[in-house]
Amino acid sequence: MELRQLEYFVAVTEEGSFTKGARRVRVAQSAVSATIQKLERELGLPLFTRDSAGIALTDAGAALLPEARALLSAERRARETVDQVRGGLRGTVRVGTLVSIGARPASQGPIVVDLPAVLGRFHVTHPLVTFRLRTAPTGSAGHLAAVAADELDLALVCTREQPGGVRLHHLGSVRLCFVCSRRHPLAEASSVRLEELAGETFIDFPIGWGNRTLTDRAFAGAGIARNVPFEAADQDTALGLVRNGLGVALLPRSGSEEEGLSVVDIEDADLDLPVAVAMPGDRRPSAATAALLTSILRAAGRRPAALSRRR
Structure with missing residues (x-):
């Protein structure tokens, strides 16, 4: 078994197709297919089911995936450690991003941390480090x-x-407020209570997003059922729906104070949404990852703590 075989296997799995996997590793699709077929012959079991609907992992493939990722991560960390001897940070950092965290034209600054600005400064200082950004x-x-x-x-x-299995480094928090159109009956209120929002039509983020989890729990704790027919994956889209009278939303004040909208505090609910950097809790980060974390923490006004292996 070769690391190259595992690299192709993980790429195809994560990209969902042989074509996209081959594009990611910058190798012809035929070569990727042949390499994975060779791996399957060596293991004696198929790793993927292949049909007109696409590919899916077999039981053997699902069992191999976490081991393959662990081996590739170990190889990557070893290579980056040796690279440090040659001078300068090197390697690739895989970063998960949030759509709404960053500088917005209509706000007075970043909500918590301006990640694009952090990455830009980091790239100037460490040009040999590359990033792979991903949303979810x-x-x-x-x-x-x-x-x-x-x-x-x-x-x-x-x-x-x-x-x-995850370690969190706290960056700050974002307070969610009630956002409605200027035509809404509560638009001029100094503050509102959750019970006053019963029966409203809500615009919210999809299930799994942190602000959706926070608001769902707040209303459930108050015994209020919500009607959420509209979901938006970014603040701008949500604000557009609110501005046009399609519903109300709970959103950060920063970026929501726009013409045609009212932003009102909610007085009877804990709606402070913590923002953090998540990292593996049981693996020591590469030097490049640790340096990027330090840059993010400093940009958020947090003091970087020593990173050590946690078990």
Whole structure:
């Protein structure tokens, strides 16, 4: 078994097809297919089912995947450690990002940390480090699972949970407020209570996103059922729906104070959404990952702590 075979196997699995997997590793699809077929012959079992609907992991493939990722991560860390001897940080950092965390034209600054600015400064200082940025359709829940599975080196997440296999570095918090159109009956209120929002039509982020989890729990704790017919994966889309009278939302004040909208504090619910950097809790990060974490923490006004292997 060769590391190259495992690299192709993981790429095809994560990209969902041989074509996309081959594009990721920059090798002809025929070569990737032949390499994985050779691996299957060596193991004596098929790793994928292949049909007109696409590919899927077999039981053998699912069992191999975490071991393959662990071996590739170990090889990558070993190579990066040796690279340090040659001088300068090198390697690739896989980063999970949040759509709404960053500088917004309509706000006075970043919500918590301006990740694009951090990456830009880091690239100037460490040009030999490359990034692979990834969003998750399932939001913070997806990023936390990817970090635990060693698919990401670090990720920005919004969560109050402390999942197993993940270490969180707190960056700050975002307070969610009631956002409605100027035509809404509560638009001029100084503050509102959750019970006043019963019966409203809500626009919210998809299930799995940190702010959706926070708001769902707040309303469930108050015994209020919500109607959420609209889901939006970014703040701008949610604000557009609110502005056009299609519903109300709970969103950060920063970036929501726009013409045609009212932002009102909620007085009877804990709606502070923690923002953190998630990293594997049982593996020492590469030098490049540790340096990037330090840059993110400093940008958020946090003091970097020593990183050590945790078991």
